[in-house]
Amino acid sequence: MNTRSFGNEMKRLGFDFYTGVPCSFLKNLINYAINECEYVGAANEGDAVAIASGAYLGGKKPVVLMQNSGLSNAVSPLVSLNYPFRIPVLGFVSWRGQPGYPDEPQHELMGQITTKILDSMQVKWMYLSTDMRTAKRQLLLAMRYIEKDNPFFFVVRKGTFEQEPLQKQLRPFNYPRISHASKAENEFPARQEALRIINGWKDGKTIQLATTGLTGRQLYEIEDASNNLYMVGSMGCVSSLGLGLALSKPDFDIVVIDGDGSLLMRMGNLATIGYYHPPNMIHILLDNNAHDSTGGQQTVSHNVSFVDMASACGYANSLYLRSLDDLDACLQKWKNKKGLTFAHLQISTRNEDPPRRPAVKPHEVKERLASFLNRGHLEAEGAES
Known part of the structure; x- marks a missing residue:
């Protein structure tokens, strides 16, 4: 799927604040977010969920990006912050260790239980399609859940997004301390x-x-x-x-x-x-x-x-x-x-x-x-x- 077209559709729907931790499966969507939107690189996935939750309180429609190995790190805020406060976030989690596909050994177990973890947290989810028309319909479905204060996650397979080169990033200003x-x-x-x-x-x-x-x-x-x-x-x-x-x-x-x-x-x-x-x-x-x-x-x-x-x-x-x-x-x-x-x-x-x-x-x-x-x-x- 063309990453820029998908990202532009996300932006049209109001999703222009991203935060997360990089994953090779999601790198092109992350690059788009850095190039075209507001992106906050978090130290870990749980922090990313909390950052997104704060942005939601501030009127944003936040997006959280993470590898499924970090989904376990995000469990605490998802179940004890987002659930009791009814704070919705739109999440994209990669499917490393997908059964039947070779991957590194550290992803084997998480690949088997990724969707089970989402189910256990009562987080609605869907496999993201690689077809743009279908993906647009999926985004509208996700919007309906988010508008009812429920988080929604897309599980992303390898090769879902086409290449999106990362533009030159500005060197951060070194503030006096x-x-x-x-x-x-x-x-x-x-x-x-x-x-x-x-x-x-x-x-x-x-x-x-x-x-x-x-x-x-x-x-x-x-x-x-x-x-x-x-x-x-x-x-x-x-x-x-x-x-x-x-x-x-x-x-x-x-x-x-x-x-x-x-x-x-x-x-x-x-x-x-x-x-x-x-x-x-x-x-x-x-x-x-x-x-x-x-x-x-x-x-x-x-x-x-x-x-x-x-x-x-x-x-x-x-x-x-x-x-x-x-x-x-x-x-x-x-x-x-x-x-x-x-x-x-x-x-x-x-x-x-x-x-x-x-x-x-x-x-x-x-x-x-x-x-x-x-x-x-x-x-x-x-x-x-």
């Missing part, structure tokens, strides 16, 4: 205290994304608002979700509130964020060296220099914060000047009364957030009519 460390001693404030400071800077152009566990629950108790999102699963994916949202909604301030256990799980996304460098995003790490939501088991964060890592990955500003005053000053500066920022605050493990889980359902959180993000667009349309 600044790291700051206060000489003051750590105050180790409680998480609730830090969240109250963060929430105090929220305004009508701010979106707050809180990682799964106690962070989201405590933010909910401080103030439940339509511009908050409380992760309930997909641990480690909150920064990827924030990246997709920041890139698709540059006029909003995206505040990502992360935890050490969460960030450790998917540290590769620091490099992706640093590379694509959204200036409207601040990534705040509340680090208590523990998996607090599951009983306080220690993480290995005490041995990790997160600020140095963020700086090395391309964040414009990477800061060690020692106190609530430092946090307040950091947010004030970022609100005024912007720039991709990473802020690390060491917190205590002491908690107030155990927080309750949000009473609002995840898909309701998504729907009201989408309404909040698009209210300006709707108001403009109303004024024109």
Whole structure:
């Protein structure tokens, strides 16, 4: 099938935001996406699904591209982010290890179970045809599922796409990086205290994304608002979700509130964020060296220099914060000047009364957030009519 013709049909239907991890079976479609659309190269397939989900919240129709060996990496966000929040994505997964066709040994088992994994996740799927007319009809069918908030995946056989040469890619700009460390001693404030400071800077152009566990629950108790999102699963994916949202909604301030256990799980996304460098995003790490939501088991964060890592990955500003005053000053500066920022605050493990889980359902959180993000667009349309 002619790759450019298929890609142009995708673009006509509104699919112009792509993210994923390369596969030789999909390389020509990936090349088209890089040449003609917005493409975000993810560190892994799970991050790609979360990036696409953030872009969807921002009004995009996202496409995720991956090899089937990485489908297992994408299981966590597909079942615990996309399913409960009812976030649809259009996926293309290669069929390496297709039974009856010779392939490398590492693809043998995955080739046998690729479609079974999709079935188990209740993800609708179809083998992508190599005939353009049939493929167009398949895309319309996929659209119907996506419009009902269901993900849809195409399984792609070898040789489906004709050659699409990769155009010369621009060399990325090397952003200046600044790291700051206060000489003051750590105050180790409680998480609730830090969240109250963060929430105090929220305004009508701010979106707050809180990682799964106690962070989201405590933010909910401080103030439940339509511009908050409380992760309930997909641990480690909150920064990827924030990246997709920041890139698709540059006029909003995206505040990502992360935890050490969460960030450790998917540290590769620091490099992706640093590379694509959204200036409207601040990534705040509340680090208590523990998996607090599951009983306080220690993480290995005490041995990790997160600020140095963020700086090395391309964040414009990477800061060690020692106190609530430092946090307040950091947010004030970022609100005024912007720039991709990473802020690390060491917190205590002491908690107030155990927080309750949000009473609002995840898909309701998504729907009201989408309404909040698009209210300006709707108001403009109303004024024109």
